[in-house]
Each structure stands twice: as structure tokens, then as C-alpha cells.
Amino acid sequence: MKMRPARPLDAARLAYIESTQPMSAHWGEKGMAGEIANAASRIWCWEEDGEIVGFLALRLAAGFCEILNLAVLPAACRKGIGFRLLSHALRNVRESGGTAVTLEVNVRNHPAIALYTKAGLTETGRREKFYDGKDDALIMGADL
Ligand SMILES: CC(C)(COP(=O)(O)OP(=O)(O)OC[C@H]1O[C@@H](n2cnc3c(N)ncnc32)[C@H](O)[C@@H]1OP(=O)(O)O)[C@@H](O)C(=O)NCCC(=O)NCCS
Structure with a gap:
């Protein structure tokens, strides 16, 4: 079990993990590679038995952090990995x-909202029909 920063060669694996989770952002391998290379971006991976099973991506600029992507493989969920990634970040x-810190989350995404609440984030706003013109986005955040 290990937390470590993402490396360029991780892009395909991270894209695979997000593809298993419909509620995560979907950057694809190229988008992921671009994000790993971006100086304002920080991406952490959680490894089990030498294989990445979860990751969190954020951007930090002018003291302001936005969490942009987070996913844990379905088989590795509910073992504390999401919380460890978020706490570390x-x-x-x-x-x-x-x-x-701030982020957007689908109002129907109860697991993620529970995770963010457990980490101390609270609702700071709402964007109506933000996802595909249907679901609202909750804006959550916290002072650090
Ligand atoms: C959200 C997600 C990252 C959580 O990862 P995880 O490793 O399963 O989370 P953890 O095991 O660390 O759980 C931490 C807390 O999150 C909440 N939680 C996680 N999964 C939950 C679920 N299925 N139902 C309700 N609460 C849940 C709980 O509060 C939990 O604390 P507890 O174990 O004390 O009850 C994971 O479900 C996921 O990849 N979801 C799809 C992608 C996504 O929604 N990304 C966020 C987009 S904004």
C-alpha cells in the first residue's frame, strides 16, 4: 500500500480507473497525460500490490485548490482509499x-458527498442543471 505522485507512464492506468466510475471526470489517456504534465496540477495515486487502484487530481493556483478528478476502482471502494487520498491532498x-479548497459534485453522488463531508467540506453553492442539462452540481469547499 503506497501513496505516490502520478508519473507520465501512469496516464493509461488512471484513464482506465476513471472509465470504471461513471461519476468521475472523464479525461481519457491524452487528457490525463496533459494533466500530469501541467505544473499547476497535482495527482496522487494509491497503490495496492504494486498496482494503482485510486487517484485524486487537483490544481493549486494563488493559494486556491480545486479538486478536479477522483476515482477508486469499484473493487477497491469502501476500504478508506478515497479518504486517504483526500486527506493527503x-x-x-x-x-x-x-x-x-473547492470542488463540484453531482447532487446525486451520495458516496462522494459523504466523503467530502467527512473530510470537513460543506456546501457553498449550487449550479442548476450543470450535468448534461439535468442534475444540479453542489459546490463544496472549506478553508484550510
Ligand atoms: C467517491 C469515492 C472516491 C469514494 O472512495 P472510497 O475509497 O470508496 O471511499 P472511502 O472508503 O475512503 O470512504 C470514506 C467515506 O466516504 C463515504 N462513502 C464512501 N462510499 C460510500 C457509499 N457507497 N455510500 C455512502 N457513503 C460512502 C463515507 O462517509 C465513508 O466514510 P465511512 O467509511 O466512515 O462511512 C468512490 O466511491 C468513487 O470512485 N466514486 C466514483 C467517482 C466519483 O464519484 N468521484 C468524485 C466526483 S466529484
Whole structure:
């Protein structure tokens, strides 16, 4: 079990993991590779037995952190991996001088909303019909 930053060669595996989770962002391998290479981006991976089973991606700019993508393989869910990724990311951002975090989540995505709430984030706003003109997005955030 290991937390580590994503490397360029991880792009295909991370794209595969997001493809198993309909509620995650879907960047694809090319988008993932671009994000790994982006200087404002931070992506952490969680490995089990040498294989990545979950990741979290954020951007940090001017002290402001936005969580952009998070997914755990279905078979690895409910084992504390999402919470470990999120806690690690928030600690890292705080240590880097970040002062606030924000994200968008589908109002129907109860597991993710429960995870963010457990980590101390609260609802700060709502975007109506944000996802495909249907579901609202909750905006959640916290000061760090
Ligand atoms: C959201 C997600 C990352 C959670 O990962 P995970 O490793 O299963 O989460 P954890 O095991 O660390 O759970 C931490 C907390 O999240 C909440 N949670 C996670 N899965 C849940 C579920 N299926 N139902 C209700 N609450 C859930 C609980 O509060 C849990 O705390 P608890 O174990 O003390 O009850 C995972 O379900 C996932 O990949 N979902 C699809 C992608 C997605 O929604 N990404 C976020 C987009 S904004």
C-alpha cells in the first residue's frame, strides 16, 4: 500500500480507473497525460500490490485548490482509499500555503458527498442543471 505522485507512464492506468466510475471526470489517456504534465496540477495515486487502484487530481493556483478528478476502482471502494487520498491532498495543499479548497459534485453522488463531508467540506453553492442539462452540481469547499 503506497501513496505516490502520478508519473507520465501512469496516464493509461488512471484513464482506465476513471472509465470504471461513471461519476468521475472523464479525461481519457491524452487528457490525463496533459494533466500530469501541467505544473499547476497535482495527482496522487494509491497503490495496492504494486498496482494503482485510486487517484485524486487537483490544481493549486494563488493559494486556491480545486479538486478536479477522483476515482477508486469499484473493487477497491469502501476500504478508506478515497479518504486517504483526500486527506493527503488537503494536507499537502495546506503545507504548500493553500488556504481554500473547492470542488463540484453531482447532487446525486451520495458516496462522494459523504466523503467530502467527512473530510470537513460543506456546501457553498449550487449550479442548476450543470450535468448534461439535468442534475444540479453542489459546490463544496472549506478553508484550510
Ligand atoms: C467517491 C469515492 C472516491 C469514494 O472512495 P472510497 O475509497 O470508496 O471511499 P472511502 O472508503 O475512503 O470512504 C470514506 C467515506 O466516504 C463515504 N462513502 C464512501 N462510499 C460510500 C457509499 N457507497 N455510500 C455512502 N457513503 C460512502 C463515507 O462517509 C465513508 O466514510 P465511512 O467509511 O466512515 O462511512 C468512490 O466511491 C468513487 O470512485 N466514486 C466514483 C467517482 C466519483 O464519484 N468521484 C468524485 C466526483 S466529484
